[in-house]
Amino acid sequence: MIHFALRRAHNIHWQHLEVDRNAHASLKHQRPKVVWFTGLSGAGKSTIANLVEKKLHHLGRHTFLLDGDNLRHGLNRDLGFSDADRVENIRRAGEVARLMADAGLIVLCAFISPFRAERRMVRELMPAGDFLEVFVDVPLADAERRDPKGLYRKARAGEIPNFTGIGSPYERPENAEIRIETTAMLPEEAADLIVKAVLG
Amino acid sequence: MIHFALRRAHNIHWQHLEVDRNAHASLKHQRPKVVWFTGLSGAGKSTIANLVEKKLHHLGRHTFLLDGDNLRHGLNRDLGFSDADRVENIRRAGEVARLMADAGLIVLCAFISPFRAERRMVRELMPAGDFLEVFVDVPLADAERRDPKGLYRKARAGEIPNFTGIGSPYERPENAEIRIETTAMLPEEAADLIVKAVLG
Numbered sequence: 330m331i332h333f334a335l336r337r338a339h340n341i342h343w344q345h346l347e348v349d350r351n352a353h354a355s356l357k358h359q360r361p362k363v364v365w366f367t368g369l370s371g372a373g374k375s376t377i378a379n380l381v382e383k384k385l386h387h388l389g390r391h392t393f394l395l396d397g398d399n400l401r402h403g404l405n406r407d408l409g410f411s412d413a414d415r416v417e418n419i420r421r422a423g424e425v426a427r428l429m430a431d432a433g434l435i436v437l438c439a440f441i442s443p444f445r446a447e448r449r450m451v452r453e454l455m456p457a458g459d460f461l462e463v464f465v466d467v468p469l470a471d472a473e474r475r476d477p478k479g480l481y482r483k484a485r486a487g488e489i490p491n492f493t494g495i496g497s498p499y500e501r502p503e504n505a506e507i508r509i510e511t512t513a514m515l516p517e518e519a520a521d522l523i524v525k526a527v528l529g
Numbered sequence: 530m531i532h533f534a535l536r537r538a539h540n541i542h543w544q545h546l547e548v549d550r551n552a553h554a555s556l557k558h559q560r561p562k563v564v565w566f567t568g569l570s571g572a573g574k575s576t577i578a579n580l581v582e583k584k585l586h587h588l589g590r591h592t593f594l595l596d597g598d599n600l601r602h603g604l605n606r607d608l609g610f611s612d613a614d615r616v617e618n619i620r621r622a623g624e625v626a627r628l629m630a631d632a633g634l635i636v637l638c639a640f641i642s643p644f645r646a647e648r649r650m651v652r653e654l655m656p657a658g659d660f661l662e663v664f665v666d667v668p669l670a671d672a673e674r675r676d677p678k679g680l681y682r683k684a685r686a687g688e689i690p691n692f693t694g695i696g697s698p699y700e701r702p703e704n705a706e707i708r709i710e711t712t713a714m715l716p717e718e719a720a721d722l723i724v725k726a727v728l729g
Contacts, residue, residue, distance in 0.1 A: 346596065399543060
């Protein structure tokens with residue numbers, strides 16, 4: 330294994346790209362950002378991220394929405410929900426978000442991403458100031474009552490082990506750039522606030 | 530494992546995105562494409578792909594270049610060169626290319642991608658007509674003589690097992706949309722030809 334790792338490190342070059350992040354961004358007249366939505370299942374991350382994307386799109390901004398559920402149907406479909414697989418799920422999402430930012434886009438990412446360490450890992454892929462963490466803060470009881478996908482019910486019945494909030498912890502962000510209290514704000518209002526922060 | 534797989538399939542929803550590929554593409558006034566460069570190491574894939582990107586960028590097209598070497602420093606840095614890892618390397622590259630096309634971009638991909646099956650897998654991720662395979666066809670002897678990264682020398686010395694063309698086969702494309710004969714054409718000429726095909 331060590332020999333293998335060495336071989337990789339030695340023999341993979343870095344290919345210089347002439348059209349770089351700055352060139353891509355200036356064609357789009359915008360500054361690339363990664364906006365990372367974290368929170369419990371059912372908090373409303375995807376709903377708010379969709380609204381933010383719609384508003385940015387109407388303003389002529391070049392965006393992309395990376396959604397945790399959708400990524401698990403494609404790029405991450407080989408991953409499950411063990412701790413190691415969750416970390417790999419977020420690592421790949423972060424790497425794709427960085428590539429999208431390299432392409433000059435404003436990238437909205439909606440992932441439960443329950444662990445602080447993995448959110449920090451993603452943050453560190455981006456230049457300071459170009460990563461916005463949005464904590465969609467819903468009380469567990471509320472998320473469970475709404476249960477839009479019926480997952481909390483299954484988790485309580487023991488059908489989904491490691492479900493965040495039930496069998497697996499959610500580590501609340503300590504320094505998110507934006508915190509949305511879903512009990513105090515409608516999705517539309519939250520989206521307006523986030524758009525302002527992205528463009529500000 | 531089977532239980533696990535079932536659980537995944539049952540409990541992951543598909544999140545509908547309101548700003549879709551068409552919306553992203555129309556903001557950019559272009560049709561998304563994936564242009565896939567395949568060929569031996571040292572064939573000139575990255576060189577030509579870089580030229581194509583520069584030309585498209587100067588024409589105001591929104592592009593991105595996914596390069597095999599660079600991806601192995603980030604998204605695919607957990608992968609080696611076993612057959613399974615090579616397939617996974619290309620699978621992920623294809624999924625990222627599809628996401629980039631969903632974002633409305635013209636995506637240039639430079640990967641040795643020696644196996645027909647994996648190139649077909651990537652092709653099938655895209656709507657017919659939106660995937661262009663570019664075979665950068667260099668005689669092995671030429672690639673080995675140029676050896677820009679010194680890799681053929683190492684492979685001949687037995688230091689790189691499974692090196693494509695030496696310890697591992699390269700399966701020539703049978704139906705590539707474009708074939709570039711590097712012995713008959715300069716990179717600039719090849720790039721012009723490809724740009725015409727992308728925009729045509």
